[in-house]
Amino acid sequence: MERRTRQREAIRQALAVADRPLSPQELLARASRALPGLGIATVYRHLTRLDREGALRAVVLPGEPSRYEIAGKDHHHHFRCRACTAVFELPHCPGDFERLAPSGFLVENHELFLMGLCAGCRDGQR
Amino acid sequence: MERRTRQREAIRQALAVADRPLSPQELLARASRALPGLGIATVYRHLTRLDREGALRAVVLPGEPSRYEIAGKDHHHHFRCRACTAVFELPHCPGDFERLAPSGFLVENHELFLMGLCAGCRDGQR
C-alpha cells in the first residue's frame, strides 16, 4: 500500500508548480529546497511510480535527458532552443494525425517537437 | 581533412541499406559483418560526424535508445506500435509547423511520432 511521505509530497509539489518540464536533477534541486537531504534515487523512484500511475508525462528530446511534467495540463507540445537548450510549451496542437497512419493502424497518441532558436537566442546571435 | 577509411565506408553502407533506424549497437553489429574488429567508439565517432554533416538523422523515441537513419530519404516521420514495438515509417508530413511557435521563435526542424497499434497487432488483439 502507498504511504504519504514528505519526499513524495515535495516531489509532487515541485512538479505541480513547475512552469516547464523538469529533468530529474532539476526536480531534485527544486524539491530539495522544501526537503533538504532528499536523494536522487528517491526522485527516480517517484518518477517511475508517478509515470506508472499516469500522474505525469515524460518529455523525451534527442540528446537530452528526459524531462517530466505533471499530467492533466491541456494537451500541448514543446519547442527546444538549440542554443540555450531551454524547453518551451507550445499552446496549440494541429491535431488530426490519424490520417497520417497507414490504414488499419490505430493512432492512440502522438508527440510533436519543434526545434530551433527561441526569441532571445535569435536576438543574441545576430 | 577527411579520409576515406574502411570503417567509415562500412558504417555508411550499413546505414544506407538499413530498412529502419538503427541503434549504435545494431549498427555496430551490421557494420562488423563487413569489417570484423570494428569498435563501438568508432561507430559513435562516425555517428557524431555524420550527424554534424547532416548525412543522417537521429530518431529518438520515449523510453528507447536513439536510432539513426540515413538522411536524404524523403522527409517522413515514424509510428511505433506499443504491442510489438516495431517502428514504421510514415509517408506523409502535414508540414506547416512554424505557426505553432511563439512569435520571434525560429523553427528549424521538427519531430513527429505517432503511437498506437499497427494493423497486425490490432487484429491479433481482437
Place this chain on the structure above:
DNA sequence: GTGGATGCAAACTCTTTGCACCTTG
C-alpha cells in the same frame, strides 16, 4: 511493530575521451 520508503553508495548502461598505434594521402 511491520512493511513500505529512504539515503547512500555501488552497479549498470550508454556514450565520450585519452592515448598509443595504424593508415591514408
Place this chain on the structure above:
DNA sequence: CAAGGTGCAAAGAGTTTGCATCCAC
C-alpha cells in the same frame, strides 16, 4: 612521413539497485 583515424580501456553521465535504517500506519 605527417595528420587524421582506430581500437582499447578508462572515464563520464544518467539511471537503477542492494541494503541497512527510518518512519507511516
